[in-house]
Amino acid sequence: MTDTEMTDTEQVTETSEPVIEARGLHFRAGASHILRGIDLIVEQGEVVALLGANGSGKSTLVRSLVGINTPSEGTVRLLGEPLRAGRRGATVDWGRIGYVPQRAGAGGGIPSTAQEVVASGLLHGRRLRLPRGWRDQVEAALEQVGLADRVHDPVHLLSGGQQQRVLIARALVREPDLLVLDEPVAGVDVASQEAFATTMRRLVDGGLTVLVVLHELGELAPLVSRAVVLRHGKVVHDGAPPPARHDHDRAGHQHQHPHTGDNGNRVLLDTAESRALDLEVRP
Amino acid sequence: MIMLMLMLTDPFMQRALLAALLVGVTAPVVGTYLVQRKLSLLGDGIGHVALTGVALGWLVGAGMGLTPNDALAVPGAVVAAVVGSVLIEVVRRRGRTSGDLALAIMFYGGIAGGVLLIGIAGGSSGNLMQYLFGSISTVSDADLWLTVVLSVVVLAIGVGLRHALFSVSHDEEFAIASGLPVWALNVVVAVVSALTVTVAMRVVGLLLVSALMIVPVAIAQQVTHAFGRTMLTACVVGVVVCLSGLTITYWYNVSPGATIVVLAIAVYAVVSLLAPLLTRRRPAYDPHPDLPDDVDLPADAAERAVAAAKECR
Numbered sequence: 001m002t003d004t005e006m007t008d009t010e011q012v013t014e015t016s017e018p019v020i021e022a023r024g025l026h027f028r029a030g031a032s033h034i035l036r037g038i039d040l041i042v043e044q045g046e047v048v049a050l051l052g053a054n055g056s057g058k059s060t061l062v063r064s065l066v067g068i069n070t071p072s073e074g075t076v077r078l079l080g081e082p083l084r085a086g087r088r089g090a091t092v093d094w095g096r097i098g099y100v101p102q103r104a105g106a107g108g109g110i111p112s113t114a115q116e117v118v119a120s121g122l123l124h125g126r127r128l129r130l131p132r133g134w135r136d137q138v139e140a141a142l143e144q145v146g147l148a149d150r151v152h153d154p155v156h157l158l159s160g161g162q163q164q165r166v167l168i169a170r171a172l173v174r175e176p177d178l179l180v181l182d183e184p185v186a187g188v189d190v191a192s193q194e195a196f197a198t199t200m201r202r203l204v205d206g207g208l209t210v211l212v213v214l215h216e217l218g219e220l221a222p223l224v225s226r227a228v229v230l231r232h233g234k235v236v237h238d239g240a241p242p243p244a245r246h247d248h249d250r251a252g253h254q255h256q257h258p259h260t261g262d263n264g265n266r267v268l269l270d271t272a273e274s275r276a277l278d279l280e281v282r283p
Numbered sequence: 284m285i286m287l288m289l290m291l292t293d294p295f296m297q298r299a300l301l302a303a304l305l306v307g308v309t310a311p312v313v314g315t316y317l318v319q320r321k322l323s324l325l326g327d328g329i330g331h332v333a334l335t336g337v338a339l340g341w342l343v344g345a346g347m348g349l350t351p352n353d354a355l356a357v358p359g360a361v362v363a364a365v366v367g368s369v370l371i372e373v374v375r376r377r378g379r380t381s382g383d384l385a386l387a388i389m390f391y392g393g394i395a396g397g398v399l400l401i402g403i404a405g406g407s408s409g410n411l412m413q414y415l416f417g418s419i420s421t422v423s424d425a426d427l428w429l430t431v432v433l434s435v436v437v438l439a440i441g442v443g444l445r446h447a448l449f450s451v452s453h454d455e456e457f458a459i460a461s462g463l464p465v466w467a468l469n470v471v472v473a474v475v476s477a478l479t480v481t482v483a484m485r486v487v488g489l490l491l492v493s494a495l496m497i498v499p500v501a502i503a504q505q506v507t508h509a510f511g512r513t514m515l516t517a518c519v520v521g522v523v524v525c526l527s528g529l530t531i532t533y534w535y536n537v538s539p540g541a542t543i544v545v546l547a548i549a550v551y552a553v554v555s556l557l558a559p560l561l562t563r564r565r566p567a568y569d570p571h572p573d574l575p576d577d578v579d580l581p582a583d584a585a586e587r588a589v590a591a592a593k594e595c596r
Contacts, residue, residue, distance in 0.1 A: 063456075066459075066460035067459055067460055067462070068456050068459050068460055092462055094461055094462030094463075097460075097462075099457065099460040099461070101454075101456060101457060101460075108318075108319035108320065108321070108452055108453045108510075109318045109319050109320070109321045109323075110315065110318055110319045110500070110504060110510050110513050111504070111507075111508045111509065111510070111513070112449070112453060112509060112510040113508065113509045113510070116449065116509060116510050116511065117453065119446065120446065120449060120450035120453060120454070120457070120458075121457075121461070123446060123447055123450050123458075123461065123463060124461040124462050124463065125461070125462040125463070126464070128444055128446070128447040128463070128468075129443075129444075129446060129447070130446050152509070153508075154508035154509065157508075170457070180460075
C-alpha cells in the first residue's frame with residue numbers, strides 16, 4: 001500500500017459521515033402536517049437540488065435543516081453533530097455552514113450597507129465579535145458575487161437581484177464547506193443566473209457541498225449531481241435529476257412564482273391558477 | 284458668559300448635566316436596536332411597568348419604615364423594568380400574542396398597577412408625578428452613581444456586542460441558522476432597554492423615556508444610510524438635545540424632560556425639511572446595471588437601449 005493510498009483511506013474515514021443527515025423528519029404547523037417523514041442524506045462534495053411545486057415543503061425542509069424550524073419529530077445531524085432543540089446544536093460547527101434565505105427579509109427599520117449585512121455572516125456559533133481583517137473578508141465575498149463596488153451602498157436601494165447576491169455573499173463570507181440555498185435564482189435574469197452558476201462551479205470545484213432549492217434546474221443543471229423531489233411533504237424521487245416537463249421547456253421560460261405559500265397553508269390545486277402565476281413577474 | 288459660568292459651577296446643575304449627558308448617549312444606542320427590530324414603543328412599555336416598580340419600591344420602603352419613603356423607588360423600577368422586558372421577550376417568543384398586543388397590555392397594567400400600589404403605600408398618584416415627568420433638579424449623589432454604573436453597563440453591551448446585536452435585530456432567522464445564541468441576545472437587548480429606561484427616568488420621566496431613545500434615531504436616519512453611522516449620529520444628537528434642553532431650563536422655569544423632547548422633535552422637523560436638500564447629490568454611476576435582456580430586442584429597440592445607457596452615464 002502506497003502513501004497516497006493511505007491518505008486517501010484516512011480522508012475517507014474522516015469524511016465518511018454525511019454532511020447533512022435527516023431521519024424521519026416531520027413538521028406540523030397547527031393542523032397542517034407539512035413534512036411527513038423525510039429522510040435526506042447529503043454526502044460531502046455533492047450538489048443536491050431540492051425540487052418540487054410550491055407548497056410541497058421545500059423551504060420548510062431546508063429551514064428545519066438549519067435550525068429555524070424545530071421539527072415535530074425526527075432528527076437532523078449537520079457535519080456529524082446533532083441539531084437539538086433547546087441548547088440548539090451547541091456542538092454543530094456553524095462556521096462551516098452557510099445559509100441563503102429565499103429573499104431578503106423585511107430587513108430592519110434602519111438602512112444598512114452591504115458591508116454591514118455581509119459582515120454579520122462572519123458571526124456564528126459562539127463567535128459574537130468580528131475577527132481582525134473582517135473588512136477585507138467582506139470585500140472579497142462581495143467581489144465573488146460581483147458587487148465589490150457596492151460595499152458602502154445601502155442594501156434597500158439595491159435591486160432585487162443584487163439584494164439576493166448580498167445574501168449569498170453573507171453566506172460565503174465565512175468560507176463554508178456546506179452551502180444551503182433557498183431558491184437563489186428565483187426572479188433573476190438569465191445573465192445573472194449564468195454568473196451565479198459560474199461562481200458556484202468554482203466553489204464546487206473547491207470542494208463545497210451544496211443543497212439548493214430550485215423550481216427548475218436552469219443554468220445550474222450541469223452542476224447538480226442529484227435531485228430530490230418533494231411532493232405533499234414526502235420525498236417522491238431521489239436520484240438522477242429528472243428532465244423538465246415539455247411544456248416548461250421552452251427557451252426563455254422562467255418560473256417567477258410569487259412565493260407566499262411557505263407555511264404550506266396555500267396549496268395550488270388548480271393548474272389554471274398555477275399557469276396564470278407562471279406569467280406573473282415579481283417586482 | 285457669566286451666566287454660563289454660574290450654571291456650570293452650580294452643584295445641582297453639575298449633577299443634572301452629567302445625568303443628561305449620560306442619558307443622551309445611552310438612550311439612542313439602545314433605541315437604534317429597538318428601531319431596527321421595529322419595537323420603537325418598547326421603551327414606553329417598559330416605562331409604564333417601571334412605574335409599578337416605583338410604587339412597589341415605595342410600598343416596601345414604607346413597610347420597612349425607611350426614610351425617605353421613596354428610597355427604594357429607583358431599585359424597584361430597575362427590577363420591574365427588567366422583569367417586564369424579559370416577559371415581553373417570552374411572549375414574543377411563544378408567538379401566541381403579537382408583540383403589539385403584549386405591549387398594549389404592558390402599558391395598561393403598568394399604569395394601573397402603579398396607581399393602585401402607591402395608594403396602598405399611603406401615597407397619592409401625585410407622588411408618582413416626579414417619576415412620570417422626571418425631576419432632574421433633585422438628582423442626588425446616590426442617583427447619580429446608579430446612573431453612571433447603569434450607563435457604563437448599557438454602553439459596554441450596546442457598543443461591544445453591536446455586530447452580534449445587529450445580526451439578530453436585522454435578520455433573526457439568519458442569526459438562528461448561524462447558531463448564534465439568539466434568545467440570549469434578545470434578552471440582552473430587552474434588559475439593556477430596561478436599564479436605559481430607569482437611567483433616563485429621572486431626566487425625562489417615564490412617560491417621555493421612549494422619545495429620547497427613538498427621536499434621535501429618527502433624526503439620524505434622515506441623513507445616514509448605514510446602521511453604524513445612524514447609531515453614532517443619534518448619540519451626538521441625543522447629547523446635544525439633552526444638554527441644550529437642560530440649559531434652557533436653567534433660565535426658564537419649564538419642565539426639563541418636556542423641553543428636551545420638544546427640542547428633539549423640533550430638530551427632527553427641521554432636519555426632515557432640510558435633509559432632501561442636503562443629500563441630493565448626483566450619483567457617480569448609473570444605478571442600472573448594464574446587462575443583456577433575456578429576450579431578443581428588435582433593431583430599433585436595441586438602438587434605444589444604447590441611447591438610454593448613454594443618458595445615464
